[in-house]
Amino acid sequence: MSSIKCPFCLKIFFSRSGYTQHINYYLPSIVDSDDDELNFITDVNNISLNSEEFMHDIEKNMITFDDQNEEANKSFNQKFETEVNTSYPNETYADLMTLVTKYKLNNVTGNIIIKFFNKHANLNISPLSKSIEKGRKYMDNMNIPNLTYSKTCIIKYNNKDYYLHHRSLINYVKHILSTSDISEYFMQNFEMLKIDEERTYSEQNTGKWWENTEKSILDGKLLSIILYSNTTNVNTLEKSQLHPIYMLISNIKNWRQNKSDAKQLLGYLPILQANNNSEKNSANFKKAVHKAFHESLKVLLKPLLSNSTINLILNNEKI
Structure with a gap:
């Protein structure tokens, strides 16, 4: 049986209509009359719930009910143990900031979650901060060894140095491959898939690109x-405006690939700042933005481009 989990209260629904009614009912009731928050709710109710993108997001969160609790809690706890410093005031506070960081939630969304929790938890004293902004400031003052990054100057613009904060791509490939069950869903060879003698496509290794590329590899x-990013702004590193960039391995079957432990936060791309809109729209600024992006990718991909071969271990065997 399939189900949908609410990202705010974690309640399980067995139909899209029930999930939609839940979102419509609760979201407007947990915000104040702040303009930014009202705009956010308007966007959610009037656009997202009826859009193809929203339904796609729901489908991505479709899970098998039987293993939902065990798998979700296991992956979340593993992530928490490796990436969250236990010096948070309490576990609930730590879980909230992990959720905000992991899913790239902005301050408005984070504050909605806090209000939702406080309304339904029925606690005399809330274990959470009054706002996500205060939570981010708390994180800025924490020493989190497992979240340290290498720092590389990418470009100098308007007499200011802009840095890429990044981790080792190869190390994170190895980390993903070390996940206990990954070998069961890791595809190493091209597969010709046909239905009624007609070629069809499913996983990445059934595509023409994979077929042709595999033929070009002698041994x-x-x-x-796959590297991907978005327009989420974060300021947890040196109070700079940055874009997070993530990595996933498409050898892993699609459904398994979408679980949190099969993806990795690789680094943060710098965001160049313009003095005004005129400068922001200028050719020089756009050229600098493009250069910063491509230079960042060069740094991230250098470990791969500088090595003709990479030795990797999967299920205790070299691949």
Whole structure:
């Protein structure tokens, strides 16, 4: 049986209509009359719930009910243990900030979650901060060894240095491959998939690109890596405005690939600042933005581009 989990209260629904009614009912009731928050609610109710993108997001969160609790809690706890400093005031506070960081939630969304929790938890004293802004400031003052990054100057613009904060791509590939069950869903070879003698496509290794690329490799296996980012702004590193960039391995079957432990936060791309709108729209500024992006990718991909081969271990065997 399939189900949908609410990202705010974690309640389980067995139909899209029930989930939609839940969102429509609760979201407007947990915000104040602040203009930014009202705009956010308007966007959610009038656009997201009826859009293809929203339904796609729901489908991505479709899970099998039987293993939902065990798998979700296991992956979340593993993430928490490795990436959250236990010096948070309490576990609930730590879980909230992990959720905000992991899913790239902005301050408005985070504050909605706090209000939702406080309304329904029925506690005399809330274990959470009064706002996500205060939570981010608390994180800024924490020493979190497991979240340290290398720092590389990418570009100098308007007499200011802009830095890429990044981790080792190869190390994170190895980290993903070390996950206990990944070997069961890791595809190493091209597969010709046909239905009624007609070629069809499913996983990445059934595509023409994979087929042609594999033929060009004389001795070795193909490792398909995808880097992706979005327009979320974060300021947890040196109070700079940055874009997070993530990595996943498309050798892993699609459904398993979408779980949190099969993806990795690789780094933060710098965001160049313009003095005014005129400068922001100028050719020089746009050129600098493009340069910063491509230079960042060069740094991130250098470990791959500088090595003709990479030795990786999967299920205690070299691949």
